[in-house]
Amino acid sequence: MACLALLVGGTLSLVWAYTYGSSANPGLLDRTGPAVTWGLPTAKLVFNLASAGTIGALVLAIFALPHSGTPYQRALRLAGCSAAVWAVAAAVHTSASFLLLANRALTEGFGDEFLTYLTRIDAGRAGALSTLIAAAVTLMCFRLKSRRTLAVTAVAAFAGLLPLVMKSHAAGGIDHADSTTALFVHAATAAVWLGGLLALVVLRPVLPAGQLGVTVRRYSTLALISFIALAVSGFLGALTRISTVESLLSPYGVIVLAKAGVFVILGLIGALHRRWSVGRIEKNPDRGGRHFTGLAVVELAVMGAASGMAAALARTEPPPAAGSGKTSAGDFAAGLPEPGLWEYLSRWAPDPLWILACGFAVVAYLAGVRRLRAGGRSWPLHRTVAWLAGMAVLFVVTNGGVHIYQGYLFNAHVLTQMMLTAVVPLLLVPAAPLTLAKMAITARTDGSTGVREFLDRSVEPVLGALRRDPILTIFILAASLLVIYYTPLLEWAAVGQIGYSTMTLLALLTGSLATAALTTAPDQGTSSSRSRLIVLAGMAGVYAFGGLKLLEQAPAMEMPWFTLVGQPWGFSPAAAAELGGPIMWSIAAVALAITAAMIIVRRGQSLQNQDPGPADSTARESAAVHEELATPSA
Numbered sequence: 001m002a003c004l005a006l007l008v009g010g011t012l013s014l015v016w017a018y019t020y021g022s023s024a025n026p027g028l029l030d031r032t033g034p035a036v037t038w039g040l041p042t043a044k045l046v047f048n049l050a051s052a053g054t055i056g057a058l059v060l061a062i063f064a065l066p067h068s069g070t071p072y073q074r075a076l077r078l079a080g081c082s083a084a085v086w087a088v089a090a091a092v093h094t095s096a097s098f099l100l101l102a103n104r105a106l107t108e109g110f111g112d113e114f115l116t117y118l119t120r121i122d123a124g125r126a127g128a129l130s131t132l133i134a135a136a137v138t139l140m141c142f143r144l145k146s147r148r149t150l151a152v153t154a155v156a157a158f159a160g161l162l163p164l165v166m167k168s169h170a171a172g173g174i175d176h177a178d179s180t181t182a183l184f185v186h187a188a189t190a191a192v193w194l195g196g197l198l199a200l201v202v203l204r205p206v207l208p209a210g211q212l213g214v215t216v217r218r219y220s221t222l223a224l225i226s227f228i229a230l231a232v233s234g235f236l237g238a239l240t241r242i243s244t245v246e247s248l249l250s251p252y253g254v255i256v257l258a259k260a261g262v263f264v265i266l267g268l269i270g271a272l273h274r275r276w277s278v279g280r281i282e283k284n285p286d287r288g289g290r291h292f293t294g295l296a297v298v299e300l301a302v303m304g305a306a307s308g309m310a311a312a313l314a315r316t317e318p319p320p321a322a323g324s325g326k327t328s329a330g331d332f333a334a335g336l337p338e339p340g341l342w343e344y345l346s347r348w349a350p351d352p353l354w355i356l357a358c359g360f361a362v363v364a365y366l367a368g369v370r371r372l373r374a375g376g377r378s379w380p381l382h383r384t385v386a387w388l389a390g391m392a393v394l395f396v397v398t399n400g401g402v403h404i405y406q407g408y409l410f411n412a413h414v415l416t417q418m419m420l421t422a423v424v425p426l427l428l429v430p431a432a433p434l435t436l437a438k439m440a441i442t443a444r445t446d447g448s449t450g451v452r453e454f455l456d457r458s459v460e461p462v463l464g465a466l467r468r469d470p471i472l473t474i475f476i477l478a479a480s481l482l483v484i485y486y487t488p489l490l491e492w493a494a495v496g497q498i499g500y501s502t503m504t505l506l507a508l509l510t511g512s513l514a515t516a517a518l519t520t521a522p523d524q525g526t527s528s529s530r531s532r533l534i535v536l537a538g539m540a541g542v543y544a545f546g547g548l549k550l551l552e553q554a555p556a557m558e559m560p561w562f563t564l565v566g567q568p569w570g571f572s573p574a575a576a577a578e579l580g581g582p583i584m585w586s587i588a589a590v591a592l593a594i595t596a597a598m599i600i601v602r603r604g605q606s607l608q609n610q611d612p613g614p615a616d617s618t619a620r621e622s623a624a625v626h627e628e629l630a631t632p633s634a
Helices: 002-020 034-063 070-102 112-120 122-141 147-159 162-166 176-206 209-239 251-283 285-313 329-334 341-346 352-374 381-399 401-405 410-431 433-440 451-468 472-485 489-495 497-519 529-556 577-610 617-630
Strands: none
Touching: 002 034, 002 176, 002 251, 002 285, 034 070, 034 122, 034 147, 034 176, 034 209, 034 285, 070 112, 070 122, 070 147, 070 176, 112 122, 122 147, 122 162, 162 176, 176 209, 176 285, 176 352, 176 497, 209 251, 209 285, 209 352, 251 285, 341 401, 352 381, 352 433, 352 497, 381 401, 381 410, 401 410, 410 433, 410 472, 410 489, 410 497, 410 529, 410 577, 433 451, 451 472, 451 497, 472 489, 472 497, 472 529, 489 497, 497 529, 497 577, 529 577
């Protein structure tokens, strides 16, 4: 019933949107025939639904189900079967795309040109890669034996969405980077929402009565996060293609409006689930479960309608306003004023991925503080202020003028990397988010993996190893700088949002791990303060050498920064690529000095706690609690 509702809703909306958008009308010279004309969007619809079924089932298995038992095994089988359909749909979509490009009917066959299309043409390679990833995920789903393998499979499934996203018509013009990210976030979160609900309906008959309500509540949290991410990414993505009233009233714009209306309906149904279904399930699992299933089937039909319109939009010509104003990257850069502090702070380039990351991080942290206070426990105000300040700086770096200029100036790229590696962690780490998570989040006892279990199994072991042997941070920092500046990631970060986000995440994680490992209060299980200061000196050496190499090699790096060809700012001092070295040195010097001061202060606090004097047991317990709160975490 659930799959039928999806297919019916998707097919009806696809027929309407594809016909309304005039994509179904063949051109005068079109020889492909109706099989290709309608087969292409139909394959895209099946692709969307099957990939969602795979991703949703995997995410539900990871975060909402105990990692054993019938529900878990059925979720993996559902993911595997969906992935098999996904692989077939990707292959059909790739074949139909070739026939459309070659203007060839299905009866004419493919020929040797198809192999050339798959190996030399970007669209063909994207389709082939998507098919191979889906096929690999299929095999992995039926051979899963551990939590780690399950996590790798889920990551691979998300990666399977990337090839076609990168080749969509959203990836054009100056706004290519941001629109591509918005589209990927949109597709990924939609897959979690739709696929998770489908998996819940399929699994309901085998979920024990006591587990159904817990699983639905956990999925409801995922659905709420997906709803917010869909709203932000959809709005920002639509802005890149619809900028005038005329474009909004075009066939493309009308379909987008219809899709937005469906999204509002889905939001209302989701709110009804949270306020009505979950409570009924917890009071009466059998009857509440049936009511949940009925409402979920209706929701899946509406979700299918949204998926059908999304498949039609992929083949609908965007309004002229979205493409007629395209300019070259050089013209866009020439229109920017010479970089300065005001330009870095006043200009904005919204990045949906990092807007959502910063927003969710702030909400999660404040929710943890609120939960502690509701339970009668306190949390230092200065740590909350540090977290908010760190997120504010991260937001400005990833969405402000620094983000714009880093694609055109090498020294702005270095500034971005150093802010993420050296400055932001000095604000985030003292906020002790891991300590807050341990105090605010209750550990699960049913064998499933929640946030706390993920932190205990993934983050804590890494931090523990670094705290015991902090010299590893020197090698991590050196490896990070090597990857960022001397691999293709340097170019990808300048010309594409996927590369930029990868660089951003790498720099932020490197800095956070190093800062957390070095500034934790020393105890018997960690290194001494003296050894940490020695490690800090080693990190200073890495920055000194890295800055020197950038100073020497920056002008010769064959990268797409316009300073290399004298455009658009010529040889202005503010645009000189050689500034990358001094920028690295100056920021590193200040950050390392602050880190050294934190190490010395932590050592003093540790000595005081080890020798409390004549204090009674209550005072010593209070000091221990203070030390727990004072321990910084990444």
